[in-house]
Amino acid sequence: MLDKADGQIFTGNVRLVHAVGMHARPAVKLTKLAKKFQAQISVRVAGADEWINAKSVAKIMAMRAAHGSTIEIKASGSDAEAAVATLVNLIAADFPDEAS
């Protein structure tokens, strides 16, 4: 279970360009994609106190990330680096349909 990548934390920042902010459709896409990774993934609106589990659609919606806000992502676990890169891409590309 222990892997040499364990314990290392990868991070990323991306601006939310989606017109209405982090609403139902983007939140569903984000959590679905996050669940494809083993890594523990957390997100927050830049500067917020609390990190949110990226695999919980209820919590992502409750985050109320607005259009134009910056989303911070951090992940730890075997595929953490890929997870961060993939989620950053998803948000930067405005949640394209083919990514789901």
Added chain:
Amino acid sequence: MQGGAAGLAYRGRTASIGFAHGPLVRVDSGTNGKRVAGTLVEEALALRHAIDIASGQIAELAAIAGGEAAQILEFQVALLEDEDLIEAIFAAVGEGDPADVAWRLALDAQIADYDSAEDDYLKARSSDLADLRDRVITILRGGEGQSLKIPSGAIVCADDLPPSRFLEIDWSAGGGLALLRGSPTSHVAMLARARSIPMVVQLGAIPKVGATALLDGEGGTLELDPSAEQVRLFEKRRESHRKIRASARAILRRPTASWRGERIKLFINIQAVGDLEHADAQYADGIGLMRTEFLLTQRSGPPDEETQFQAYDAAMRWADRRPVTIRTFDAGGDKPVPGFTLEGEANPFLGVRGLRLCLARPEIFVTQLRALARAAVRGNLKVMFPMVTSADELEAGRKLFADVVQRLQADGVAAMLPELGIMVEVPAAALAVASFKASFFSIGSNDLAQYVLACDRSNGALAPLMDPLHPAVLELIARTAEHGRRAGMSVSLCGDMASDPRCLPALLNCGLRELSVNASTLAQVKQTIDRLSSGGGLG
């Protein structure tokens, strides 16, 4: 032969345009049954079972519905697969809560959170959660097999209707939806518009009687057990709507409207950001009047800068490069706002309203100006002040605005002073229009007419006198248009006159070349102008 409700008419808000005449069917949420809780293990198993069944039902619905509806249902499936949410509910069951109680408490907490949102879109999501809550509870109470028995073509009346219930109903023979609460921005409203099912929301309290009903999704009315005369009038409205739609749609798609070779610009009036979802809005030349009073009706008091910026920015993004004219808060008169407007004025229409009130309450006004200054850098924004009487008021507003921009820029925030204009609705402003250093003018014909004619426009007894085509009103409109033409400044009209086919010839003859109307009347206005241009009558 008819009950106590015969002929009664109720007014609500339009969520989807169309007409329906059929049996009235009431639908209640149906989660009031009793349930006896089992042991801890039985409860956990019952909940797991109910969640699995609900997942399957929703997936099945999504497969039938497809498209947008499927995406709406996907959100519900994602919630059922949300381990953080579900595990907390199982933990509550493990500590002795019955399955239905634990489930309801958790979902109600989520629903309350969405209901408290300032954002209409988020607020509207709470009905998706209520849908999911009720579905699982119904299954827990053993009612999983029940489906709605709705005769085809029925007018379905409910407090609110969740999207999955909407999809379970067979709409192939038409019908309509009459909601006592509900919202035009809800998912179910989006579904109704997509399927052209007429829908009226916010009808308020309606007696539990009535066998048949007429639903007019254009006028936003519901009539119970109508008389023959009501049915006749209803069919007339339906027929004229059908004819107008058919011929107007073709004209609407033409790139521009013109009259005697001159370009006529047609803009839309919006009350809230959600109005931009109207299917015809895209054909407008821009937004001619965005009202901002909807921001003042939040329970939590005056809206903060960010909430306002989001609303203005949403309109800017929709418009892309097209102009967006936003009117600053126009409270007072017949639009009192607790905590903002003054109480106890003997004559509020002649009182501290519009810009007068904003200048008297700079702390509220400055927040709006900050949000507008930030939105101005995002596109073609124009800002206008309502209820302006003297040039000094415009300059006082301009100075406040310029100070706001300077402070924002000093703090490194992207901001700029947009084009500033005024509403021409006080006769003094129309008569002395040349004294205003405004970049544009927008004639508010409703208030202008009531002030010129000395008729309270909310007083039905004065309706025959309240004639917007009175020569005195037209004279002021013509003067304002003439000033704009000479000074090379834009003059538009955004009152009800602009969407009244009988008034259009007079407005064009007064020299107006820009009109702003509700999106739902855009097609008809464009069609009327087209007919007038080709020498035809009003039809």
